[in-house]
Amino acid sequence: MIQANASPIAGTNGASRALETVGAYMLALLWALPFLYVVWTAFHSAEYEVNFNLFAPITLENFVTAWHSAPFARYFLNTFMLITMVLASQLVVCTLAAYAFAKYDFPGKTILFFLVLVQLMIMPEALMVENYATAASLGLVDTIVAMGLPYLASAFGIFLLRQTFMTVPKELDDAARIEGAGPLKILLKVYVPLAKPVYIAYGLVSVSYHWNNLLWPLVVTNSVTTRPLTVGLQVFSSPDQGVQWGIISAAALMTSAPLLIGFLLFQRQFVQSFMRAGIK
Amino acid sequence: MARSRFQLAPWILLLPATVLLVAFTHYPAVMTMVKSLYRLPKGSRPAKFVGTEHYVSMINDPVFWASLKNSMIYALGTVPMAIGLSMLMAIIVNSAIKGRSLMRMFFFLPTILPMIAVANIWLFFYTPSYGLIDQFLSLFGFEQHNWLGDPDTALGSLMVTAIWKEAGFFMIFYLAALQQMNPTLAEAAALEGAGRWYFFRRVTFPLLMPTTLFVMINAIINSFRLIDHVIVLTRGGPDNASTILLYYIYMVAFRYWDTAYASALTMVLLVILAGLAFIQFGILDRKIHYK
Numbered sequence: 001m002i003q004a005n006a007s008p009i010a011g012t013n014g015a016s017r018a019l020e021t022v023g024a025y026m027l028a029l030l031w032a033l034p035f036l037y038v039v040w041t042a043f044h045s046a047e048y049e050v051n052f053n054l055f056a057p058i059t060l061e062n063f064v065t066a067w068h069s070a071p072f073a074r075y076f077l078n079t080f081m082l083i084t085m086v087l088a089s090q091l092v093v094c095t096l097a098a099y100a101f102a103k104y105d106f107p108g109k110t111i112l113f114f115l116v117l118v119q120l121m122i123m124p125e126a127l128m129v130e131n132y133a134t135a136a137s138l139g140l141v142d143t144i145v146a147m148g149l150p151y152l153a154s155a156f157g158i159f160l161l162r163q164t165f166m167t168v169p170k171e172l173d174d175a176a177r178i179e180g181a182g183p184l185k186i187l188l189k190v191y192v193p194l195a196k197p198v199y200i201a202y203g204l205v206s207v208s209y210h211w212n213n214l215l216w217p218l219v220v221t222n223s224v225t226t227r228p229l230t231v232g233l234q235v236f237s238s239p240d241q242g243v244q245w246g247i248i249s250a251a252a253l254m255t256s257a258p259l260l261i262g263f264l265l266f267q268r269q270f271v272q273s274f275m276r277a278g279i280k
Numbered sequence: 281m282a283r284s285r286f287q288l289a290p291w292i293l294l295l296p297a298t299v300l301l302v303a304f305t306h307y308p309a310v311m312t313m314v315k316s317l318y319r320l321p322k323g324s325r326p327a328k329f330v331g332t333e334h335y336v337s338m339i340n341d342p343v344f345w346a347s348l349k350n351s352m353i354y355a356l357g358t359v360p361m362a363i364g365l366s367m368l369m370a371i372i373v374n375s376a377i378k379g380r381s382l383m384r385m386f387f388f389l390p391t392i393l394p395m396i397a398v399a400n401i402w403l404f405f406y407t408p409s410y411g412l413i414d415q416f417l418s419l420f421g422f423e424q425h426n427w428l429g430d431p432d433t434a435l436g437s438l439m440v441t442a443i444w445k446e447a448g449f450f451m452i453f454y455l456a457a458l459q460q461m462n463p464t465l466a467e468a469a470a471l472e473g474a475g476r477w478y479f480f481r482r483v484t485f486p487l488l489m490p491t492t493l494f495v496m497i498n499a500i501i502n503s504f505r506l507i508d509h510v511i512v513l514t515r516g517g518p519d520n521a522s523t524i525l526l527y528y529i530y531m532v533a534f535r536y537w538d539t540a541y542a543s544a545l546t547m548v549l550l551v552i553l554a555g556l557a558f559i560q561f562g563i564l565d566r567k568i569h570y571k
Contacts, residue, residue, distance in 0.1 A: 024372045024383070027365075032386040034444065035393075037412060038401050097297035104290035112294065119305045121557035125505050125526065126549050129533045129542045130308030130315070153300035183289050212394035214508045219534055230396045234512065237400045245404045252397035259392045267385055270392070274449070275456045 042249035049245055062250035066236075069247070071224050072254065075232035081144050082217075082228055083210045089152040090206060091199070097153075098161030099187050103173070113162075116155050124150035125215050135220055142226050147217045151210065160202055160277060164195045201273035208259055229255040309550060316543040334544035344545065346520045347528040350435055354524050355503040357439045358446075362499050363492060365447040370454030371484075384455075387448040395445060399512035402441045403428075406513070431521035434514045438522055441509050446502065450495045457491040458484075497560045504549065525549055 041049055042063070048056045066072070100106075101113055124131060131150050132141070140146040168191055176186045192199075214230040221227050227235070233255050237248050253260070263270050316334055318327040338344050373384040390398060405412040409424035418424070427437045461484070469479045507527045510516060516523035516531065523531075526549065533542035 021377060024375075024377055025379075027368070027372070028379075028383040028386050031390070031444070031448070034401060034405065034412075035386070035389055037405075041404075093296045093300060096293040100290040100293035104287060104293075106287060106290045109290075112298075115306065116297070116301060117561075118557075119301055121501065121553050121560075122305060122309060122550060123501070123505055124304060126546065126553060127305065127308040127312065129529065129539055129546055130311045131304055132533070133311070133539070134303070134308065150304040153297045153304075155301070158297060208392050212392075212396075214394070214396045214511075215530070218511075219530070230394050230508075233394070233400070234396050237512075248400050248404070252393075252400050256393050256397050263389070263392050264385075267381075271384065271388060271452060271455075274391075274452045 038249045038252060041246045042253050044246065046244055046246055062244075062246040063254060066247045066251040066254060070232060070236045070251075072229070072232065072251075074224055075227055075229045075255075078144060078226060078232075079211060079228040079230075082147050083207050085144065086148045086151050086210050087203060087206055089148070090154050090157050091203070093153045094157030094161055094202075095187070095192065097158045098165055099183075099191060101158070101162045102165035102168075102191075103183075116158055119153075119155035120159070128216055128219050131216070132219055141220060142222050144226055146220045147226070147228065150216065154206070156277075157202055157206070160198060161195060164198045165191050168194055198276065200269075201276040204270060204273040205277045211259055312543045312546045312550065315540055316547050318540060320538070320540045334541050337541070338544055338548075343520050343523065343528060344548075347523045347525045348548070350521075350523055351504065351525040353435060354439060354442075355500055357436070358442050358503055359496060359499040361439075361443050362447045362450055363495055365443065366450035366495065367454050367488065367492075369447060369451040370458055371480075373451070374455060374458045384451075387451055389448065390445045391449040393445070395506060395508035396512060398445050399441060399509040402437075402444075402509070403513055406437055428514050429518055431518050434518060434522040438509055438513060441513065442503070442506065445509075446499065450499065453491050453495055454488060457488055461487060497556060500556060501553070504552065525552075 043058050043060070044056050045059055045061065097116070101109065127150070135141050135146040135149065138146075140149070172190050172194075173186060176190050181189065212230060213228075214234065217228050218231050218234060221231055233251055236251055315327075317329060317331060319330045319333070321327040369387045373380050373387065377383070406427040408414060408426045408429075409418075411427075413427065414422075414424045425433065427433050465483055466479065469483060474482075504524075504526060507524065507530060510522060510524060510527045511530075514522040516527050525545070529542050529545045529549065532538050532545060
């Protein structure tokens with residue numbers, strides 16, 4: 001995907017092209033600056049916050065302080081449990097529904113599909129008032145299950161997998177059926193393996209969404225034992241705490257670290273996955 | 281596939297998704313409508329039907345109007361900027377420029393950071409005099425400024441943060457579209473002696489139109505959905521200058537615990553989102569590339 005479309009178009013003079021190149025680098029620098037600055041403050045002591053000295057000593061002290069000033073280990077565990085639950089449920093629920101939409105014809109199919117797509121527009125955040133009432137009536141407020149509930153089925157996932165399943169050649173399906181495979185076996189042996197890249201793409205998008213999600217978890221949790229990282233970071237860095245910027249930067253980097261490291265290592269896969277998920 | 285006889289399989293396959301979606305999307309949407317017509321139960325007194333009472337108080341609520349206005353300004357400000365910048369980023373990254381994969385990484389990076397972390401970072405940038413922005417501007421002789429504490433700049437500051445966070449995400453869609461473009465178009469244009477700006481205006485831009493529509497709808501939805509940065513940076517202030525609709529709903533529901541009024545406010549949000557859905561599925565979808 002990095003293949004360059006070297007523009008073969010003639011008729012531009014060197015000066016304006018050089019100007020464009022400089023502009024492009026300026027934009028990239030502008031975009032990189034906030035992140036680079038956070039890395040700088042996180043790894044240096046407070047006196048270097050606005051004093052840029054290349055030989056300033058690098059320290060991990062901010063990370064150590066941040067780690068010990070809030071139960072981040074517990075927050076990591078909570079986030080991990082949340083995304084595991086959400087992703088596992090989404091994969092199963094969306095696969096089954098997408099298979100039904102792609103393979104079968106049944107009365108009311110179009111209407112049902114339309115009703116599924118409603119969730120693309122009216123996302124769970126808009127319905128947090130009622131969803132909170134539901135969680136309360138189920139006695140689930142301040143539980144990890146409640147944080148995941150509105151996201152266990154995803155219209156986006158159903159849509160994405162249905163599009164993929166529809167491209168599975170009918171011959172493969174028929175061949176499996178002739179060999180005596182039932183619908184579930186056909187799904188697992190034919191459809192799911194062919195959709196593997198889409199599953200990876202969807203998994204990455206879903207994990208980053210829920211790793212970063214704040215609003216609903218903020219509303220529905222109120223204790224250390226359930227809070228995910230995002231809510232923990234929000235509580236930790238509330239202005240009235242008077243925490244130092246270096247420590248906040250360290251905490252921000254720490255909470256984003258797994259995704260960040262994953263992204264830096266597998267940059268192409270990340271970008272391609274978001275692309276694949278977006279253009280279906 | 282036997283079409284004539286009734287099949288049980290699809291219904292069983294659809295059952296889990298249907299139950300979950302109904303329970304957390306359709307049912308709450310209907311209940312929001314119902315509850316917006318009732319007064320909250322108090323003690324032993326049951327909920328009382330009050331018809332349009334909450335809607336009347338909404339019309340007389342200046343904070344509601346401020347939040348609606350701010351939401352509009354926010355959407356109108358962030359969406360075109362994010363679209364323009366993301367298109368530009370995609371063109372840069374798709375060109376033969378040196379270091380393009382590093383540039384692509386920096387453009388995309390904010391996308392995978394949690395908004396809450398991003399907002400905390402920007403809180404520091406906006407700090408008067410000591411923050412990065414004032415430090416930078418002071419080089420050019422600007423006075424220090426309380427970006428988040430001034431009603432004139434609070435909402436704009438939120439918008440800048442959101443654009444930084446989101447433009448790289450939308451860049452991906454443009455990048456995908458650019459890579460699907462037929463390279464012979466550029467060759468043909470070169471033979472004709474067309475300039476690059478002309479080529480962009482007459483060929484690239486129109487070909488990117490379906491992507492632009494798709495990105496636009498998603499950017500508008502995001503502008504109504506994301507309030508993490510509002511919670512961290514301004515808390516809607518000063519004096520509601522940066523309160524957007526969902527943030528107001530959040531405050532009314534979970535700070536003042538007036539869930540009936542919050543339901544009425546949510547109805548406004550649902551109507552806006554339904555309107556967007558109608559535009560997307562009804563009008564734009566015929567031209568949009570997916571399907």
